[in-house]
Amino acid sequence: VPELPEVETVARLLRPLLVGRRVTGGEVRWARTVGGDARRFLAAVRGASVVALSRRAKYLRLDLSRRGADAGAVIGHLRMSGRLHVLPGDAPAGPHLRVKLELDDGRALHFDDVRKFGRLEHVARAEERLGELGPEPLEPAFTAAWLHGALRARRRRLKPLLLDQSFLAGLGNIYVDEALFAAGLNPLLPSDRVRLEQSERLVAAIRSILARAIAREGSSFDGFYRTPEGKAGGYQEEFRVYGREGEPCRTCGEAIVRIVVGQRGTHLCPACQPRGRGARQRRSR
DNA sequence: ATCCTATCCTGGCTGC
């Protein structure tokens, strides 16, 4: 599932192929992908040039201009199964092609998406489609002090809170599970019981896991995510808990467990990620 | 304030 590292990889690899290019035409095969109105979308992007390509949370943002004037932006979200590829103009459409944008260099941007949850929408102002997003975990503002305060200001279980994009932007099911394992924190722990020292471990875990996953161009384990070059990512080889139910913990040998938290499959090592120390102290007295 | 459920989708899997 594309999360921050996968979207960052897509942005980095597409940027040199798209920035400076003008959209000369296009085709929409699934209207909902572009927000429901294919004609309006194509009119908005035809003739516009890509002036910048960036990532915010799990969104891709293509800023457009037409004859030097602001022409809004295309906001992309890969959701579960979306893929973006720049291919030769005469490349055949894949079976799940939803949107194709022809470029002035003879190539074309293909948006393929088996499950049709992905989006590639045009908006006048990028902010209106980006929603309310928390801080970027790789930005300097994401510190242990901030996280600790933010966690204590709420009373939610850690896992759903870290998945909440308005709390922290860019993490999804995989990297939350991996980060909680690396920090030794239980996914069910109420956020207001996280101590400063635990917040420090969590910040360090999130930062290092995301950086490492970007270096490996994301995670590919279910046949969906591929880089724009068609390659699989490599970070799935470094998973400690995700998708490892029943397999031994690489730290302690205990069997990895899968539970459901907030309707999400959640993987953890029950020995390395025990419930909070307070609960254990109470039990032992 | 927080949690839960349904919705959107389809391929792949399970069970019979």
Added chain:
DNA sequence: TGCAGCCAGGATAGGA
């Protein structure tokens, strides 16, 4: 072998 039914999963809306 065939087929019905279930499930994952990000974001969001609406209800408890």
